[in-house]
Amino acid sequence: MDLIKSLSASENEPITCIDMHTCGEPTRIILKGYPSLTGTLLEQRSQAKAQYDHIRRRLMLEPRGHFDMYGAILRQETEMTNTGEADIGVLFTTNDGYSTMCGHATIALGRFLVDTHDLDVFPNRTKLRFDPEERTTQLRLHAPCGVVEVTVPTTDDGSKSDPSRPVSFTSVDCFATGLDISIQLPNSPLWPSNFSVVADFSYGGAFYCFVNVRQLTFLENGLRNFDMDVVNQFTRVLKATINGDGELSYSLKHPKEDDLSFLYSVILVDDTLGVALPGSQGAEAGLCFFADQQVDRSPTGSAVSARLALAYALGRLHMGDSWTYHSLVSLKRRDEAAFVGTVLEEVKLEEPMKYPCVSTKVQGHASYTGHHVFIIEKDDLISNDGFTMERFAK
Known part of the structure; x- marks a missing residue:
């Protein structure tokens, strides 16, 4: 960790991510180090586009990602979490912007948000509703399109997810x-x-x-x-x-x-x-x-x-x-x-x-694939903003 801190540029915090895949499709879940956003979730989405899109490109595209990488930025506070209608919010990221809903990422997030017990990452983790008979935990995910109900199969005590059974979510209208x-x-x-x-x-x-x-x-x-x-x-x-x-x-x-x-x-x-x-x-x-x-x-x-x-x-x-x-x-x-x-x-x-x-x-079904701490060296002019080889050919 000391090496990571020493290599990172002074103006860029290291960004911590968990990588997962759902049926082969990646989700890079951004846990810590992303800049603060304010307002409603849609306003946060607009702010991310206007002020921090270089971070999306940095994490989604090469050399840290690739043309088909997908991401999820956890938002601990939204208008729906403030009213108690949602447990946590999320912004979804693609190779060129921010999508309004993502089912494969929701399935991955369901597992991760049950598995994590880090209250800095998920302050409402202890408030999730566990059903001991069904051995499932319910969470409410605030996506840009609305609140999505997610059901996550768990172990007997509800402390972590059970990957042998599928995660499910109930859609918006x-x-x-x-x-x-x-x-x-x-x-x-x-x-x-x-x-x-x-x-x-x-x-x-x-x-x-x-x-x-x-x-x-x-x-x-x-x-x-x-x-x-x-x-x-x-x-x-x-x-x-x-x-x-x-x-x-x-x-x-x-x-x-x-x-x-x-x-x-x-x-x-x-x-x-x-x-x-x-x-x-x-x-x-x-x-x-x-x-x-x-x-x-x-x-x-x-x-x-x-x-x-x-x-x-x-x-x-x-x-x-x-x-x-x-x-x-x-x-x-x-x-x-x-x-x-x-x-x-x-x-x-x-x-x-x-x-x-x-x-x-x-x-x-979703599975874990990795854990990353991404940095920017102050003299690294190539990877401060991501790129794709496909776009060089256009």
């Missing part, structure tokens, strides 16, 4: 915003001229666009065997096209918060792949591109909530139904790396929406 929307794409040598796709839009804490691979002629084998570069270019163009079309803005409009009203991700869906886990009515696979074309290794927890709301709106799932959602990792490795999503109930809103609003449950 989820709803479809657009069904069977035709989108004309710019011409490209990668797909036929005058090519259009039919997409669905849905919200699960963030806004998602879903495209079934069966309509993509350049994906003859769906997600079984494909060219990742072509798919990367396709989803990038599709996202830009949607963002550039004002007539589609309604599909990305949150009813209460403008800060939540943006397209976070495009997901390609292959409903011919995947094994249903016990208790599920069926399975499908998805490939998620989010932020600046990050590829999610997990099935994407908030997207599972959005997909459940979409399936409910389409009449494909009903209250109490469960579905298994696979990523490329769970398809190739173990079925247990998949997420299971369940439609819990329909939510009645003060202002009716075009499609039903539902609450959902998503469950999956």
